[in-house]
Amino acid sequence: MPSKTPSENDFLQSYDPRGFDPVAVTVDVVALTIRDGRLHVLLVRRGEPPYIGQWALPGGFVRNEDLEEAAARELAEETGLVPGDLDRVHLEQLGSYGRPGRDPRMRVVTVAYLAFAPWLPDPKAGSDAAAAEWTPIAETRQLAFDHDRILDDGLERARSKLEYTPLATRFVGDEFTISDLRAVYEVVWGEQLHAGNFHRKVLSVPGFVESTGASTERGGPRGGPRARLYRRGDARQLHPALLRPSREDEIR
Amino acid sequence: MPSKTPSENDFLQSYDPRGFDPVAVTVDVVALTIRDGRLHVLLVRRGEPPYIGQWALPGGFVRNEDLEEAAARELAEETGLVPGDLDRVHLEQLGSYGRPGRDPRMRVVTVAYLAFAPWLPDPKAGSDAAAAEWTPIAETRQLAFDHDRILDDGLERARSKLEYTPLATRFVGDEFTISDLRAVYEVVWGEQLHAGNFHRKVLSVPGFVESTGASTERGGPRGGPRARLYRRGDARQLHPALLRPSREDEIR
DNA sequence: CAAATAGTGTCTCTAAGACATTATTAG
DNA sequence: CTAATAATGTCTTAGAGACACTATTTG
Structure with a gap:
């Protein structure tokens, strides 16, 4: 370590945390x-x-x-x-x-x-x-x-970040269905979302998800068609954003 | 200060910043x-x-x-x-x-x-x-x-906060015109905004501003009618938000 | 007077949300 | 078969942005 000039020493003195709590x-x-x-x-x-x-x-x-x-x-x-x-x-x-x-x-x-x-x-x-x-x-x-x-x-x-960033994809695996993604939003936000509108919305946001071409092996546990699989896209912001419903109370 | 138990002493030892840098x-x-x-x-x-x-x-x-x-x-x-x-x-x-x-x-x-x-x-x-x-x-x-x-x-x-909070009003005085507010956005965002659309937008967001009933004493320095004066409203969030134009590049 | 500006009106296009519909799967 | 669900379609309404227009003021 280089030797210190006097002013540096003064300085260190005043910066020494032992001079404070x-x-x-x-x-x-x-x-x-x-x-x-x-x-x-x-x-x-x-x-x-x-x-x-x-x-x-x-x-x-x-x-x-x-x-x-x-x-x-x-x-x-x-x-x-x-x-x-x-x-x-x-x-x-x-x-x-x-x-x-x-x-x-x-x-x-x-x-x-x-x-x-x-x-x-x-x-x-x-x-x-x-x-x-x-x-x-x-x-x-x-x-x-x-x-x-x-x-x-x-x-x-976390709730707020899901609105305007694609971070929901960090909670799922590398390949996921739109329903998997919707489940993330529902769990974090604590409210049910409309499946159809959510689906269309996610696909309409550029760079949010990207198709793998593949589908799940099976349908849901209680029936339903097999779902397409997606990967994370390259967007860093969701545009337009996926806003939470019913924030009326929090605004004022 | 109360005397310390042995475990507390161990603890303080491990917490003592002098044990670290x-x-x-x-x-x-x-x-x-x-x-x-x-x-x-x-x-x-x-x-x-x-x-x-x-x-x-x-x-x-x-x-x-x-x-x-x-x-x-x-x-x-x-x-x-x-x-x-x-x-x-x-x-x-x-x-x-x-x-x-x-x-x-x-x-x-x-x-x-x-x-x-x-x-x-x-x-x-x-x-x-x-x-x-x-x-x-x-x-x-x-x-x-x-x-x-x-x-x-x-x-x-700061740029981002202007979008979804009424903090622009913190840059102006207690009473201000819509043009004053627009000037804040233009200066912070570094781009020109459309005066007419901005005006309508601000008044349409509940709780953003509140009318004083009064107007400025004079018109602008180079002409124009006298403008109405407003105060800060009680909103803590802008809903809907006032989004910046042209963020296309920042999204990816 | 001309130029500038406050404020409003109108039109188009996008997006959100409610709701309906079709196709496909599990059991 | 029935129930569930993926995916898409339709309709209504809100909002963003472009543009036009009027009224009012300064110099």
Whole structure:
């Protein structure tokens, strides 16, 4: 390291975090997936106080890496993902949370990330976090710290992102039917959509999906014709957007 | 402070930032306003290395306060805003930036905020930052650290927010004409809008603006009738949205 | 007066949503 | 066979954008 000039030393002094209250920076991940037709979030059970025994979002310290790298690393550690799997997971920054007192031990600022994942295997017991589980959203309650708030913000972001981006395709496999895609929207938005209109709408948005030419082997479990299979298209934005019905109340 | 249990001590050990590289947390503010028909951003000239003499976004350390409080405080310090003024400024979190090496001295994670302000007086010389200035966006170049990137992200967020929120009204005074509002959109989006269609559109969105009943004292500087005056409405979202024209290229 | 601008009217085209219809499959 | 469902068609209405037009004001 080069020797420091006096002014640099003054500067470092004023930048030294020990001159202020010490701060830690963590990342937390809201990882969402769909299992058995329900939206799930990845949670870990805390093995230490505070909030011992309670569920929390997976996360941890930022090391000598970029913030997004830290989030990807934490996610991989908790889920047992191998690097190749990460390509199929969408990861984006959600926001930062730093209210004093949000961690009772010291000042911790956390940068939250939101992940959309297709079906993934259950987290390996024996991996870093002994007790990590995909938990149905409806069954999560009283998470540690301010993680309830972070989860809510993540859910709202997810609902909103489905409107104007093709990220719904991140919840399904490489090949999917329009009905599979509709199921994603219905689960995330929590409301039924009109099958016919949805179908026409998806196909009318340029670059949303692209035909594989193939069809499913069988019809639905209770009848119906075999459905055509599609892949993700190359659009990054949906134009026009697929807006949620009935937002009247949220507008004011 | 209460004495710590052994497990808490273990915990604190593993949480102690001194066990990792020390990290500092700052806030930086992208404060936008419109002056003389051009979009301006608040910049400060750095008086210390590194990047001495270069322009940077205003910002500083997070103290014992919430992140948004820190951003509001920094903004107030640089602009000489009094608390009452802050009500007229919109402030929202933009994102966090923490790439190792973004500050050559130590690891610094910054939480960036975006502010929309109506016309504000020039920053007082003699206040905290001697050299703070509202600078036209077109004339900013080579900001310190990764502030170019943060500014770009802030501009894109601002452009996008005008589409589906009534935040354009934050750039104008309490009473404004539809033309004033159109000027905001044109300046932020950087393109001309059709006056007639814009007018009809704004009035058709419920809660966007609300009539005062009054009109301007005079017509435009080069002729034209006097325009009606409006106030901000109570909508938090624009429905339907006011979409930017010509996004074809950005979609893929 | 001419030029500029506020505000409104009209027309076309796209898209959303309600609803109907046809074809194909499982059981 | 019946029930379910993929996929398409039809109709109505809302909204975006192009364009025209009138009234009002400045210089």
